[in-house]
Amino acid sequence: MLVAVTADPGGAGGLLADLTDGGPPRRVPDLAAVVAEREAAEHPRWVWASTADVYPALLRAGVRVARCHDLELTEALLSGHDGRWGEPRGVPAAIARLRGLSVPADLPRPEPSPPGFAQEALFDTVSRPAADIADLIAVHAEQQRRIRDLAEAGRFRMLVAAESAGALIAVEMGHAGLPWRADLHDEILRELLGPPQPVGPPRRLAELTAAINEAFGVHGLHPDSPAEVVRAFARAGVQIPSTRRWILQQVDHPAVAPLLDYKELYRIWTAHGWAWCDAWVRDGRFRPEFVPGGVVSGRWATRGGGALQVPKVIRRAVVADPGWTFVVADAGQLEPRVLAAVSGDGRLARAAAAGDLYAALATDSFAGDRAKAKLALLGAMYGQTGGDALPALAVLRRHYPTAFDYVEAAARTGENGGLVRSWLGRTCPPASREAFDGLDPPDEVAPPPGRSRGRFTRNFVIQATAAEWALVMIATLRTALEGTAAELVLFVHDEIVVHCPAGQADAVVAAVHDSAARAGRLLFGDTTVRFPLDVSVVGAYADAK
DNA sequence: AGTTTCATATGG
DNA sequence: CTCGCCATATGAAACT
Numbered sequence: 001m002l003v004a005v006t007a008d009p010g011g012a013g014g015l016l017a018d019l020t021d022g023g024p025p026r027r028v029p030d031l032a033a034v035v036a037e038r039e040a041a042e043h044p045r046w047v048w049a050s051t052a053d054v055y056p057a058l059l060r061a062g063v064r065v066a067r068c069h070d071l072e073l074t075e076a077l078l079s080g081h082d083g084r085w086g087e088p089r090g091v092p093a094a095i096a097r098l099r100g101l102s103v104p105a106d107l108p109r110p111e112p113s114p115p116g117f118a119q120e121a122l123f124d125t126v127s128r129p130a131a132d133i134a135d136l137i138a139v140h141a142e143q144q145r146r147i148r149d150l151a152e153a154g155r156f157r158m159l160v161a162a163e164s165a166g167a168l169i170a171v172e173m174g175h176a177g178l179p180w181r182a183d184l185h186d187e188i189l190r191e192l193l194g195p196p197q198p199v200g201p202p203r204r205l206a207e208l209t210a211a212i213n214e215a216f217g218v219h220g221l222h223p224d225s226p227a228e229v230v231r232a233f234a235r236a237g238v239q240i241p242s243t244r245r246w247i248l249q250q251v252d253h254p255a256v257a258p259l260l261d262y263k264e265l266y267r268i269w270t271a272h273g274w275a276w277c278d279a280w281v282r283d284g285r286f287r288p289e290f291v292p293g294g295v296v297s298g299r300w301a302t303r304g305g306g307a308l309q310v311p312k313v314i315r316r317a318v319v320a321d322p323g324w325t326f327v328v329a330d331a332g333q334l335e336p337r338v339l340a341a342v343s344g345d346g347r348l349a350r351a352a353a354a355g356d357l358y359a360a361l362a363t364d365s366f367a368g369d370r371a372k373a374k375l376a377l378l379g380a381m382y383g384q385t386g387g388d389a390l391p392a393l394a395v396l397r398r399h400y401p402t403a404f405d406y407v408e409a410a411a412r413t414g415e416n417g418g419l420v421r422s423w424l425g426r427t428c429p430p431a432s433r434e435a436f437d438g439l440d441p442p443d444e445v446a447p448p449p450g451r452s453r454g455r456f457t458r459n460f461v462i463q464a465t466a467a468e469w470a471l472v473m474i475a476t477l478r479t480a481l482e483g484t485a486a487e488l489v490l491f492v493h494d495e496i497v498v499h500c501p502a503g504q505a506d507a508v509v510a511a512v513h514d515s516a517a518r519a520g521r522l523l524f525g526d527t528t529v530r531f532p533l534d535v536s537v538v539g540a541y542a543d544a545k
Numbered sequence: 546a547g548t549t550t551c552a553t554a555t556g557g
Numbered sequence: 558c559t560c561g562c563c564a565t566a567t568g569a570a571a572c573t
Contacts, residue, residue: 225569226552244553246559267554270567297563299557306565309556334557335562382561389560459562463557467563493557493563 001044002069004140006133007031007054015133019047019140025133032061039065047071047140049091049131051167052291059175066482070164071136073293074143077159080427081150083419095135098142152425158522159424159468163293165475169488170290170300172478176487177285178307178318179499185277185317192313193265196274205269208262215255223262271306272314280305286318290491297460298426298467299493308492318541324501327486327508328544329533331470331494331516333357336377337531338466341524342423343406347399352529365399366392380407381462383455407458414457417449422464423523428457465523469531470494473519480511490541497541505537 002019014031016038017024028034035058038044046068048054058065075094079087087093150156189196194203201209212223216232223229226243233240233253240247245263248256280286286305294301302308310318320326333356339345340352347364354360362373376392378384380403384393397404410420414431421427431449474491477498481488486500486508500508512535520531536544 222569224553224567227570242552244559263554267567271555271565295564299563301564304565306555306567309554309565311555379561384561386558387560455561456563463563495557 001042002047002140003038003044004047004133004136005031005035005054006048006131006136007057017133017137019137032058032063035065036061036063039063043067045069047136049136051164051171055168055171056175059171064172065168066479067161068164068168069140069160070167071139071143073163073167074160075139076293077156077163077426078143078146080429081156081421081425083427083430085429091131091136091139094139094142095131098135098138150425155423156425158472159422159426162424162468162471162475163298165478166292166300166471169474169478169491170292173488173491174287174289176489176499177287178489178497179321179324180281180284180286181317181319182277182281182284184319185281185314186274188314188316189268189273193269193273201266202269205262205265208258208265211258212255212262215253215258223259224266229259268311268314272311276305284321292471295467296429297463298422298471299463300491307490312542315542316540318497320499320539324499325505326489326538326541326544327498327500327505327512327535328538328541329496329498329512329516329535330545331473331531332534334466334469334494334531335381335462337529338423338462338469339377339381339403339407341520341527341529342461342465343403345400345403345406348403349528355530355532365395380404381459383407383411383451383458385451407461410461411454411458414460415449415451415454417453418457420457420461422461422468424465424468426464426468428460428464466494469519469523472522473515473531476518476522477511477515480515481508484508497544509535509537 004017004019004025005014007014008031012031013027013029015025015027016031016034017026035046043066046065048068048071050072051068051070055065055068071091071094072089075091076089079085079089147153147156147160189202193205194207196202197206200206209221209223213219213221216236218232221228221232229243230240232255233251236253236255238251238253240251243259243263245260248260280288286307288305288307289303290307291301291303300308318326336357337352340348340357348361351357351360351364356370358370358374358377361377362368362370366373366376372392375389376396379389379393380396413420414428417431419427419430431453470491470493474488474496477496478488481498484500484504484507486498486504488496489499490497496512498508498512513533516531516533520527520529534545538544
């Protein structure tokens with residue numbers, strides 16, 4: 001059962017059209033109520049222009065849906081597959097193409113949700129004009145036709161389903177929010193930085209600035225200005241190319257120690273300090289906006305709040321509600337396992353059956369040297385060309401030629417200007433993307449792709465497939481958790497955090513393991529490669545693993 | 546003054 | 558050529 005939906009901008013009503021039975025669209029005054037009713041009765045797949053636009057209002061009305069088809073995300077996947085990356089994207093562009101009209105430029109996305117969240121009208125976040133429902137139906141039919149014509153239609157359908165499920169999850173995670181104790185955050189900051197000052201940096205930073213100045217025998221030096229620090233070292237007779245941490249660590253000078261402390265703490269103060277907390281934490285929840293497919297590899301991005309980069313020390317503020325707990329699961333060694341699965345290298349796949357792939361690889365081929373085995377595999381996936389990894393890479397090439405050739409072929413395709421795809425069919429952007437993205441007329445041929453392009457395509461086939469595995473995994477998990485109180489509250493590439501009543505933790509742990517196994521089978525079928533998870537049940541995110 | 550790039554940190 | 562991939566975020570510095 002497929003039902004197309006549009007929401008009235010600024011109102012609570014909308015239009016529904018049955019795609020399976022046909023029939024004319026029906027206008028309803030209370031869209032959320034009708035969606036809830038049909039969801040309970042027949043569990044349809046909802047077809048809409050953009051989950052990010054439509055679903056938040058449904059959630060606020062207390063309505064969850066199980067499945068959808070996100071036309072906008074699907075359109076992006078399809079036009080990427082066609083190699084039409086530079087053209088205007090989005091549903092309006094698809095409609096215009098269908099009608100044979102000139103294609104409008106992308107309509108602006110709604111502003112990143114400012115941290116205050118006042119909501120009045122039910123669908124007031126729908127800031128773009130709602131598309132005509134007949135157009136949506138036409139775009140959907142056209143997408144189905146395009147997918148049917150693909151050589152790997154089955155896989156691509158799985159990708160579309162997973163991407164759409166991811167869109168639902170992203171909105172649900174934003175709705176739930178990550179439990180965040182502002183009081184503990186403040187405690188952590190005071191421990192590290194000292195009390196906040198009405199104006200200027202906190203006490204500890206001021207002390208370190210004084211110590212650095214004293215070590216140089218100067219006054220008024222700003223430690224956060226790399227240029228000033230480089231000059232100060234030069235006056236002290238030390239030539240440094242930059243103030244990167246690893247450079248400073250090699251310098252013997254009394255200013256180095258306070259400088260390194262300063263840099264670390266300054267970072268926390270500016271990026272995750274009191275101002276951040278005021279801006280992003282409300283009512284005990286951190287609510288970033290998650291953007292599925294926000295990265296070309298299919299990994300998610302966030303808009304605002306830096307939710308994917310929360311420093312480890314700050315995670316002590318992420319504490320489960322009383323009587324609740326976190327289940328934190330992390331897919332270990334995901335990318336090398338993906339390489340084993342997609343390449344079909346039997347020998348690597350046997351190593352990937354082990355809980356510690358690198359250790360198994362070391363036993364098999366690297367005389368037990370785990371570090372060397374790991375270096376070789378990472379070097380192959382990232383396109384390392386020099387350094388101490390070279391001998392290890394030679395061993396890898398000799399013992400696992402199928403896996404080695406897989407990434408080599410992807411690199412060569414990129415270097416020759418070609419496109420590569422993930423396992424399910426997500427396509428990398430063309431090399432000339434930047435050139436055609438802006439207004440620059442493409443008056444000359446694209447620059448020769450070069451080696452960095454090769455490294456990009458080499459890594460893309462792995463990273464994008466790893467992102468697919470993770471997406472299928474969380475989609476499967478979401479289904480398993482349906483009807484329980486457990487909620488996904490964070491998803492960071494290969495790691496998830498579920499917030500659940502303490503009594504349900506065991507069931508959630510089982511569901512998480514099961515979802516990982518299912519994801520492996522759904523993507524790769526019968527393979528010896530396993531995708532084990534490190535799972536912890538903790539009261540605070542910082543205590544995981 | 547406003548915008549873009551650089552440098553440096555964080556995360557995977 | 559701190560490696561070799563993908564990001565976001567901040568302030569300083571450079572640029573228009």
